[in-house]
Amino acid sequence: MDEVARRSSREDILKAAEAVVIAKGASHLTLEAVAKKAGISKGGLIYSFPSKEALLQAMVERMIAGWQVRHEAEMAHLPEGRTREIKARVMAAASPPLGKKPIAAAILAAVAHDPKLVIPIRDERKRMLARMTASGVNTERAAVIVLAAEGLLLLELLGSSPYEGEMRGRILSELLRMADLC
């Protein structure tokens, strides 16, 4: 199998793993469940990811890469300006519809298995923070706005958000309005 095909197989497996976490909870992320969802056998899965930890690490990397892609996409169709960075982060975190939360599922699985697997996530977030601070906005206010957007994402991921429908939309609008005041 060539490079491209192998990458696609790994991608399929990682997507399957995210789906399992979303559907059944992080503790049901077993190699067998992932293999079944991806339509391969356990042996085939182990060929691509030699251990469960390797799978989780790859899930975390994929999650970080996915964030960056989403962030770039949001940046691309926002007007230039001081607050573009922060608005892009709000949109990247909270704009997708409620059901589509694979963006962050990996963090649950990783934390459940071994808390140290999230270190790359924290490091990436520190870099993001530095970039935002450098963009010249009020750091504390910007932090609050981004925290709120991420808080919404995490609460939904944990199935604990009380904000639905209209209310959720109004909160997002408020976040974007506040971004302009930073």
Added chain:
Amino acid sequence: MDEVARRSSREDILKAAEAVVIAKGASHLTLEAVAKKAGISKGGLIYSFPSKEALLQAMVERMIAGWQVRHEAEMAHLPEGRTREIKARVMAAASPPLGKKPIAAAILAAVAHDPKLVIPIRDERKRMLARMTASGVNTERAAVIVLAAEGLLLLELLGSSPYEGEMRGRILSELLRMADLC
């Protein structure tokens, strides 16, 4: 054993369970680990909580009760006024030092085991939201502030917060300042 003593034994076990989640991650919350931490045997544990699911349910209930106690405590030493409710929620969620996060550990363990165990949490949060809306503040702004405080708590729980030390304190101050503008 009388009623009081039995309740105390259950409390000890629940505290031990929280400690295990914090220290080793949700997937290492095993009956054996909890029993060891609580200083009893697996058999003894099973007497108090007949199944792992029963233990997790009790952890969730304890977490909700703990929030309410913290919230009441913060309310008690905040001056009366329109923004007291929201400030109390900010303090209750985010004021404790980084290390003390048993307040929310249960949610990780519950979500990891079975996402439907968090339903009581979402329900309680809906009640909180209704109470805050009734207090007369700007609903969207209040939601943003509370989301930011909870976002900070959850990120720290997931080991992914980039905000440390001074910066964390400034964010909290900003949240309380913003609460007055609702």
Added chain:
DNA sequence: GTCTATATCAAGATAGAC
């Protein structure tokens, strides 16, 4: 590269002694 078969181990849960 993906499969089947299997070894190994740990988890949740039960039974019954004390």
Added chain:
DNA sequence: GTCTATCTTGATATAGAC
């Protein structure tokens, strides 16, 4: 009420066929 001993299941991982 708490213990020890044990059953059953299911998870990770290995080995080797195809």
